[in-house]
Amino acid sequence: EPEVTQTPSHQVTQMGQEVILRCVPISNHLYFYWYRQILGQKVEFLVSFYNNEISEKSEIFDDQFSVERPDGSNFTLKIRSTKLEDSAMYFCASKDRGNTIYFGEGSWLTVV
């Protein structure tokens, strides 16, 4: 069964460093998303991406964050200068024209 894959599964980074989280969405999907889950809290929407541009973003997705689809398969989330409060599980997700969003297994980011 097709699945969303994410790398790395776990990354530890120093505060102020740049981080890139990578995702390969399901191949025929059109809509791409990033969500995050701070430990013990609810899953929060960050950004959606369609047709090579951001279609919606949340208040969390400030200027420190950016997304890119550099080729036909990868979808990346960049955090330019990480802060302690960016420590979270980051989930990539994708969707076809239907209404079901499929998630990857997540990338756990720890900022120290």
Next chain:
Amino acid sequence: GDSVTQMEGPVTLSEEAFLTINCTYTATGYPSLFWYVQYPGEGLQLLLKATKADDKGSNKGFEATYRKETTSFHLEKGSVQVSDSAVYFCALSSPEPGAQKLVFGQGTRLTINP
């Protein structure tokens, strides 16, 4: 804006007990409703969904019925197993076509004891 409220956890049950996890929502129009499950150390998996009023979603013995009159989508299972221990998230999305995001509830941690 749209929101989802789940019963607070954690919930602890014995094996073979009956499970109900309550979920209510606030939304304009007729959202699509979902239950996602997160097993320990894993990502979010779609458990079941319903896209219109009175639809019943079901999977792996779990069921949930879309109740528009009570704006609810409660998750039920008649006989839980230890392997059902996980965090369960209720979520909704707009039915309109496009990049409609999911809005999640806070999650309910379920522990099943043998």
